[in-house]
Amino acid sequence: MLTGFLQIVLYLLINNCYISEVLLLKVGIVGIGITSFGVHKEPFYNIAYEAAKKALEDAEMERHEIDNVVLGGYDVAVGRTISNMYTAPAAGGYLKDEIRVSDDAAYALALAYMRIKSGIFDVAMVLGYGHCSETPMELVELLSLDPFFHRDLGISYQMSYAMQSYAYRMRYGIDDETAAEVVVRARKRASKYEYAHVREEVTADEVLSSEMAIFPLRKLELPPWSDGCVALILAEETIAKRISSEPVWVEGLGWHTENYYLGSRDLAELFSTKKAAEKAYKMAGCDAKDVEAAEVMDLTPYHHLMALEALGFAASGRGKEVVESGFPVNSSGGALCTNAHGTTGLFLTASLALQIRDGRDRGIASAVSGYAAQNSIVTILGV
Amino acid sequence: MKRVAVVGVGQTKFRTRRDDKTHPELTREAVSRALEHAGITMDDVDAFVFGTMDPFDGINCPDRWSSTAAGFGKPFMKISTGGTTGLTTGIAAYQHVASGLFDVVVAVCTQRVGENVDAQPVLNTAVDPIYERYSGVGAISVAAIQATVHMQKYGTTEEQMAWVSVKDHENALKNPYAHIQKRLSVEDVLSSPVVSSPLKLYECCPRSDGSVAVVFASGEKAEEIRDNPAWILAESSISDSYFVGDRPDLAVWDSLTIAGRRLYRLAGIDDPKKDIDVAELYSPFTIQEILELEALGFAEKGEGAGLAEEGVTFVDGDMPTNPSGGVLCTNPIGATGLVRLGEASLQVMGEASNQVDGAEVALAHAWGGTLQFHALMLVSSHKKLRR
Numbered sequence: 001m002l003t004g005f006l007q008i009v010l011y012l013l014i015n016n017c018y019i020s021e022v023l024l025l026k027v028g029i030v031g032i033g034i035t036s037f038g039v040h041k042e043p044f045y046n047i048a049y050e051a052a053k054k055a056l057e058d059a060e061m062e063r064h065e066i067d068n069v070v071l072g073g074y075d076v077a078v079g080r081t082i083s084n085m086y087t088a089p090a091a092g093g094y095l096k097d098e099i100r101v102s103d104d105a106a107y108a109l110a111l112a113y114m115r116i117k118s119g120i121f122d123v124a125m126v127l128g129y130g131h132c133s134e135t136p137m138e139l140v141e142l143l144s145l146d147p148f149f150h151r152d153l154g155i156s157y158q159m160s161y162a163m164q165s166y167a168y169r170m171r172y173g174i175d176d177e178t179a180a181e182v183v184v185r186a187r188k189r190a191s192k193y194e195y196a197h198v199r200e201e202v203t204a205d206e207v208l209s210s211e212m213a214i215f216p217l218r219k220l221e222l223p224p225w226s227d228g229c230v231a232l233i234l235a236e237e238t239i240a241k242r243i244s245s246e247p248v249w250v251e252g253l254g255w256h257t258e259n260y261y262l263g264s265r266d267l268a269e270l271f272s273t274k275k276a277a278e279k280a281y282k283m284a285g286c287d288a289k290d291v292e293a294a295e296v297m298d299l300t301p302y303h304h305l306m307a308l309e310a311l312g313f314a315a316s317g318r319g320k321e322v323v324e325s326g327f328p329v330n331s332s333g334g335a336l337c338t339n340a341h342g343t344t345g346l347f348l349t350a351s352l353a354l355q356i357r358d359g360r361d362r363g364i365a366s367a368v369s370g371y372a373a374q375n376s377i378v379t380i381l382g383v
Numbered sequence: 384m385k386r387v388a389v390v391g392v393g394q395t396k397f398r399t400r401r402d403d404k405t406h407p408e409l410t411r412e413a414v415s416r417a418l419e420h421a422g423i424t425m426d427d428v429d430a431f432v433f434g435t436m437d438p439f440d441g442i443n444c445p446d447r448w449s450s451t452a453a454g455f456g457k458p459f460m461k462i463s464t465g466g467t468t469g470l471t472t473g474i475a476a477y478q479h480v481a482s483g484l485f486d487v488v489v490a491v492c493t494q495r496v497g498e499n500v501d502a503q504p505v506l507n508t509a510v511d512p513i514y515e516r517y518s519g520v521g522a523i524s525v526a527a528i529q530a531t532v533h534m535q536k537y538g539t540t541e542e543q544m545a546w547v548s549v550k551d552h553e554n555a556l557k558n559p560y561a562h563i564q565k566r567l568s569v570e571d572v573l574s575s576p577v578v579s580s581p582l583k584l585y586e587c588c589p590r591s592d593g594s595v596a597v598v599f600a601s602g603e604k605a606e607e608i609r610d611n612p613a614w615i616l617a618e619s620s621i622s623d624s625y626f627v628g629d630r631p632d633l634a635v636w637d638s639l640t641i642a643g644r645r646l647y648r649l650a651g652i653d654d655p656k657k658d659i660d661v662a663e664l665y666s667p668f669t670i671q672e673i674l675e676l677e678a679l680g681f682a683e684k685g686e687g688a689g690l691a692e693e694g695v696t697f698v699d700g701d702m703p704t705n706p707s708g709g710v711l712c713t714n715p716i717g718a719t720g721l722v723r724l725g726e727a728s729l730q731v732m733g734e735a736s737n738q739v740d741g742a743e744v745a746l747a748h749a750w751g752g753t754l755q756f757h758a759l760m761l762v763s764s765h766k767k768l769r770r
Contacts, residue, residue, distance in 0.1 A: 043513075075437045075438065075463065076438075081438050081465075081508050081509045082436070082464070082506075082509040084463075084464055084465070084622075085510075085625055085753070085755055085756075086625050088622040094622065094623070094624060095621060095622070095641060096621070097619065097620045097621065097622075098620060098621075098756070101461065101475075102437065102444070103461050111460065114478045114484060118478055118481035118482040118483070119481075120384065120478060120481060120618075140443060143442060143443035144442065145442075146405075146406070255459070256456075256457070256458060256459075257455055257457065257459035259455055260448050260455070370447045374450075
């Protein structure tokens, strides 16, 4: 009788809960392709092609097995408008369904996730691109300033990050040595990561004696402008399991946008990252203590600390304790060593996925975009 | 898959320049109208998807600034895919809801083409600097090649193309948001100055400033919000080769045929002429409406040219096309695709300013790049296709 009862319950579950079962479907990363980052002089679609090809080879797949392409990158960061025109075919988009997110490509991963989660598509090629050597980044980013309040101030992109660094430093009494230590550690890790752009190790003295670039940031505390592409192949659960014996699952996603007006914000906190992380943790059903590794988009050493705090690894102003603890943050070297504007966040997410493949159970990646980290997206990956 | 519907549409007045408002203010105008149309407030919105084509607005990434009017404090994603931007922004918003992550999502596109001295040199930066850039490829020049090839291959006449313009301009007179509102005769069109031979001034779109917002809601929410939601039946996009020179035949738009066939398969459409009541097509140049009608199966190859002249595509014809006045009368480039979806949705809601009698299924289309991309969405007053 008990068996009969269970059968009825099972029958009801299977037949009535079909839709919710579909909604519970997971989405996994089954292919990873990262190009070298640095200055690329050949036609840039070749670099995009290289990343896509590597991801397909990694997944042991052919182009025709992809049913849609989601691109991520900025027009200004590659020096031409509608930049998905030349990256789409390179990413395998010929006669396929294709869309482009015009922000850090970490957002492209989120859109690809939704396209698969909805059941509309099965397998997506996510490709992020950044070609900073094509254009004077500082100048074109000045054009993002609105013509009434910000533009006449001539605040460069890096200046907005320096303003945040200064605010954070002042509020929490962070000294030069702490910031220098973040750079030293980042460079050390990048020296061991084949895809990183700047891989020369530096000492704290070298950082502290480097030229003052934008107060309080010294030259060695600024990220490089890099060229490179990252491709990830995402697939719905059942297909992912056929493609790969160990897919890296997308467990949580959250993104958030802060006030555009710099004067209306608390610059000493990464509020958009904090809100994005809350959403991602909620979706993944976990919190910071369940996470084994992090990749944060540290456009300055101070942002390294602020991001760790926003992600919940430390209370405000105490991010340096996470650094000292040896918790694995930015095994890739982070944005301080590789920064292809438009795909820096996806580069970090892909680097995190590689770490999950290497044995970590769960990791978190955060990316920022816009002046003074106006926008942020947080991705949680796991096994 | 979750059912998703359009439950609100808002547009601003489109003009050559909207100096009366800033970028965020234009965005806010469209969003407020869309929310009002849906009868909901900003608090009910779970996320925003913003679309614009970057270098046209005299500001890079204007979404960052415009988010102060729509999106600030919420998840906000920016889409940009050239001329298809408006529709791919709608598609992304639809996918936000279909994924189950969000219930109510607003797609909003703002574009200020009037900030540019000329849009074509900006567009020219999209093409490859080595092979095609110095040929001056832009939107008008490639459309002119399409027209020339179509005329040679099928004997399409300048009068037939002029009728498309007469029809669109007649329709725009009824649309309060349309940019160009002017009654034209075939003679007016034919005697207007040549812009890029054989296309004349009144066969080419204006450059418009303005904004449009469309509210998407999940099935249950949509039914709570309004009695007549526009249900999304299907969407489809396609990306072709990068170089215009690689396209096999510019007298047909074969990539649109492929995208259309995929869309019809998803929606269960056998005969588009019978199953689709009205189309809002992205045709900034007269010839393109003809090519699109042929590619999408509304006319045989080479026979689309006569449809306007015969009255078929007029609002009271068998295949009403661009009852809003279309892109020929209003073109805020990166927002135009979303205007198509908004107008298509209003048609199946029965609330369009130039309503097609009894419209139940409406098609929205956009093309982008140098003829490289297409995006399509199909909306209906019913949850499923009814025959």
